[in-house]
Amino acid sequence: MPQGQPGALAGTRVIDLTQMLAGPYCTMMLADHGAEVIKIEPVDGDPTRHFGPFPADDTAHHFGGYFQSTNRNKLSLALDLKKPEGKKLLLRLVRDADVLVENFRAGVMDRLGLGYEVLAKENPRLVYASIRGFGDPRTGASPHVDRPAFDVVAQAMGGAMGITGPDERTPIKIGPGIGDIFPAALAAFGILAAYHHAARTGQGQFVDVAMYDSIVSLCERMVYQYSYTGRSPVPEGNQHPILCPFGTFPARDGQVTIGCPRDSFWTELTEIMGRPELASDPRFRTNNDRLAHRREAVALVEEWTRTRSKAEIAEALGVRVPFGPVNTAADIYADPHMAVREMLVEVEHPGSSAPVTIASTPIRMTVTPGGVVRRAPTTGEHTDAVLLALGVGADEIASLRAAKVIA
Template sequence: MAATFGALAGVKVIDLTQMLAGPYCTMLLADQGADVIKIEPVGGDPTRQFGPFPEDDTAHHFGGYFQSTNRNKKSVAIDLKSEAGKALLRRLTKDADIVVENFRAGVMDRLGIGYEVLAAENPKLVYAAIRGFGDPRTGSSPYVDRPAFDVVAQAMGGAMGITGPDAATPLKIGPGVGDIFPAALAAFGIMAALHHAVRTGVGQFVDVAMYDGILAMCERIVYQYSYLGKSPSPEGNQHPILCPFGTFSAKDGQVTIGCPRDSFWRELCVVMGYPDLATDPKFATNNARLAHAEETIAMVEAWSASRTKAEITLALDGKVPFGPVNTAADIYADPHVAARQMLVELEHPGSARPVTVASTPIRMTATPGGVVHRAPLVGENTSDVLLALGLSSAEIDALKLNRVIAGV
């Protein structure tokens, strides 16, 4: 793997995660230079089989799902149900800084390699878990034994309940926020715990429930219910507190316009050709506009719908917060995306052409980090990692023969 120069260079992470939430969390660490060693079953992480695949790829080592969130990582394939495999994991974690897993509560404990076992051999270890409903170590949930995925967290945490065209039609948010937002919270918790461990030499257990993460993301509905005594419902493409603040039609698509401050509204009124509205008591303040939301939105819609996105851009650029509703093709063509280098090409084993994934949005001037290496093949780094751990080539060959480990 090419050298990285991120702020987490030298930090060793043992990654036991699968699907999206856990791998996204460890991806964030890997993008900032951490040495992330992904522990896979000897047959490989099942998500390797998820597409899409390039048309000329017949090998199917992994698809786009796996490539995107497992870049910058190493792969070590171990059978953790075998005693020899468990012993290898304990050796790997003895000098690790971080362990991350997203199994159901109790799985690692039943295998005999849970937090307390690993921490007894490595007291500074930061051990993080991302589960649907948390871990009993930090507060037992009545749902602790339930499996969960993105859509479950979105539904139960409140995101779907305020998303959709009307109260009768809740909608799942397109990106996997039920996984990705808890993953980002877990990465933050890991960094906080690592800071503590560096200062004190004492690690700890870090727990993020997906349900809790989405509830925290939907913080607005909590105070709305507290203040108003009413559950918010799907709000379409406008905002329950700010006006105007949402999507509006254009001749060739849709744009977003937001006026969270009255100064922006005044600028918009001038651009629309209605300067008197800026001082009209019905529209001069956000609360007044909210009380007359239907009329306010209709005026903005009438103005935007008669113009193209390019014309709206020319009229509002630098004056009012706005932006077009982009497709993936639009994003690929956007000069901002190119200037910020937000799209990265990677090798895809089995294909003659490179593929593109989203880069890290976290930018630092001294330790930039970034995406430097494709996702690994199953066990691609098994031998190298175990040799560095002190095993001999003969021992590694014997472990492969007994299917305790796998590697290419």
């Protein structure tokens, strides 16, 4: 989102009560596209500010890379919600808000006297969204509702780990925090759907996303596979249970991915490999034939890739066969695609003399482009500005700060 150019969500006010990864990622998506996201955090700061890494010359440690990445474009209001004055300030903010997002355990906001029903009375058009491990009783009381959950729990229970790994005895956690990030993306979608409804009707609602449910939906393939076959899918390494060949293959200097989801791609691949007769071989003619002889089909491709570098394979396959090298972070930084798409952006890091790089939004829009316009905030950096805009006088702000209601 270029400086001075509003995003598609300009004019939308979001109250962000989230911590860790799932909630902040959700509200980050909204902030990246122009929403005014007011991050409400404890007076001593969001605990994730202490997570690294930190630049080598940063001695202030306002926040590390973990916090910087998913809290960019936001305002910070440090507020103690356990104090009556803090609750009153939140209610005042809610009256003029469009969205509120939280990811506490079920019942926490209710015990604070700030549950959905209370806030909806203050603002009937409010879209209130929660992201929890096992959802909220308002939409279905899970027997697991009181259990805490993080990414690894959602990956394990939702099936992602159960179909990832070198073999059926070795389930493996997926590297990125998909147990947080995918629920976050679904919550952002749900928020915008509910916001659209509220804009048309004036009627707000409760949006509930469970991390467990989200990963089950991400692993939709295993659901229908079990229904159709009666067998639970298991990890199958880096190949695909339905398509062949479709996975990773060794190169002379690393690994590459090749996918042939259609028989025409297999024909192209066999020609490039110098083995055109394989396209008409009854063992490999169709995808189902290749699946039945997967070990032989994969071995044939491996035999060809193993003696070539990643660059040589890329040149040989060109645009004829789906292909991609297995990239490191350094490879991603060096890929000109990243520069053209402006996917890696530099932002200031308070306490450091040099900027740092974070990933930008992958959602591109031609009229209202989103993006990163400012770094993550320091604790309470915008407390005074937000409260002054709310109509709180300077004397009252000073009194609230002295009572440690705000920071």
